[in-house]
Amino acid sequence: MSSFFQNKGITYTRSAKVSTSSLPWIEKYRPRSLDNISAQEETLITLRSSKDNLPHMLFYGPPGTGKTSTILALSRELFGPELMKTRVLELNASHERGIDVIRERVKNYARSFIINDINKKGPGFKIIILDEADSLTKDAQEALRRTMEKYSELTRFCLICNQVSCIIPALKSRCTLFRFKNIGTENMRNRLAYICEQEGISYYQETLDELIKGSQGDLRKAITWLNNASKLHINDKVTVETIKETAGIVPDDVINGLIESAASKSYDKIQETVSDVIASGYFAKQIIEQVFFQVLKDLRFNEKHKFNIGERLGIIDKRLADGACELFQVLSLMCTISENMD
Ligand SMILES: Nc1ncnc2c1ncn2[C@@H]1O[C@H](COP(=O)(O)OP(=O)(O)OP(=O)(O)O)[C@@H](O)[C@H]1O
Ligand SMILES: [Mg+2]
Structure with missing residues (x-):
């Protein structure tokens, strides 16, 4: 066999x-x-x-x-x-x-x-x-x-x-x-640094930081991103920007733009911003995860707000897994965020 x-x-x-x-x-x-x-x-x-x-x-x-x-x-x-x-x-x-x-x-x-x-x-x-x-x-x-x-x-x-x-x-x-538990930051860093060494890849420390942060403990994801990004840096150091680009990580200013559209409390503004972001080709799953982590750090959201947003996120995540429309699901999250914001 x-x-x-x-x-x-x-x-x-x-x-x-x-x-x-x-x-x-x-x-x-x-x-x-x-x-x-x-x-x-x-x-x-x-x-x-x-x-x-x-x-x-x-x-x-x-x-x-x-x-x-x-x-x-x-x-x-x-x-x-x-x-x-x-x-x-x-x-x-x-x-x-x-x-x-x-x-x-x-x-x-x-x-x-x-x-x-x-x-x-x-x-x-x-x-x-x-x-x-x-x-x-x-x-x-x-x-x-x-x-x-x-x-x-x-x-x-x-x-x-x-x-x-x-x-x-x-x-x-x-x-x-x-x-099986998450591998932990230091183990991930050691493994990624070892691969870079074996492959003769040079990198900035921030590059490894970005791989670790973006992959959220998934070493397979981090290694795959590094593998892809390395092809664009044969003669120079692998940068944070290339990691973000190849991994489909949404830039911080785009995420902040979404949250500010929610802060405007204008439905038209929210819809326009969400449509632009989806049209740029970012994945809904990636967008909603990054938006949520940003919300957790934002002082305009109190505990009750975070409960409501978290609850909604669970529903949206399931719908996306079932193949629902990405635009409507991101829109739905941003509307919930807008309603739960001081
Ligand atoms: N604990 C670990 N120690 C060393 N390398 C690891 C470890 N976990 C993952 N890796 C690296 O990540 C890659 C993917 O790991 P693996 O396929 O074993 O993950 P998994 O837990 O089965 O993931 P999934 O649930 O997505 O199938 C491996 O090829 C290896 O390089
Ligand atoms: Mg597996």
Whole structure:
């Protein structure tokens, strides 16, 4: 069976022959062993001590904190790079989220016996990694419950998700839960500086500050932005401006302009400003996040105002995730802000 991995919609072949220089940096610098995973000490201690008899696992926590990297590193340590190709099945549940995949592909793999290789290497079980398991349908999760139980002698599951609340209790109770926490500013800075050093990239300290602030603890995001920005600075230092530009971060004066339009209490002014900002191509999700952080720092908003705005933001975020019109959702937030402003 060929081994593959998928990363946010892109499929790469996992092959020793792929030149590392052609890989995106998040793959090139993905930790190869558990020793290279930062900031998840408790998780690593438990995993190292259960290597001989792994439980079913549920990894959860914010994006870009090392969940996928950890299970891949653990698999590599358990099986080695060759055996891993046949002993580990990695599925991205957001692409294969229905009950059919669980009933057929996962079940068939889970119940298949291990064909002992000549040297009988590795532990006596296989691993199925279900990445982004929070997008599995409820039916698929129900079906998985039985498969997990029935074939646990042969196969250990590692479910990975951001939102643990989307996993049904029956699955949670069959797994050991591992919480991945935010990596922290210093660990992020060290990792980004290390990559710059390896790639021969020069940068300003403020550039790393911007990467850390803008990515909000998501190391994958920060590395991707750095990777993109570096292509525009072959012979000079990577600047804050390039990071903002390549990451789609909205400039501070645009965010301030939105808040001042709300302060004007004029609906026409708000609509005109929001339309201009959306027409400039910024993403609504990015705009509303940055507006909200600005509101939190602005003394014109009291606690009650912030409660109201925060509550509205939750609704808007859900609507955007469901595909609602970006213009109307930003407009809706700015109107709420205007109503909740002294
Ligand atoms: N704890 C960590 N230690 C070292 N590098 C990390 C860590 N977390 C993330 N990274 C870096 O970020 C990249 C993405 O990490 P990974 O795919 O493991 O995140 P994730 O938690 O699975 O995120 P998501 O929830 O979005 O899938 C890795 O290639 C690695 O370079
Ligand atoms: Mg992941």
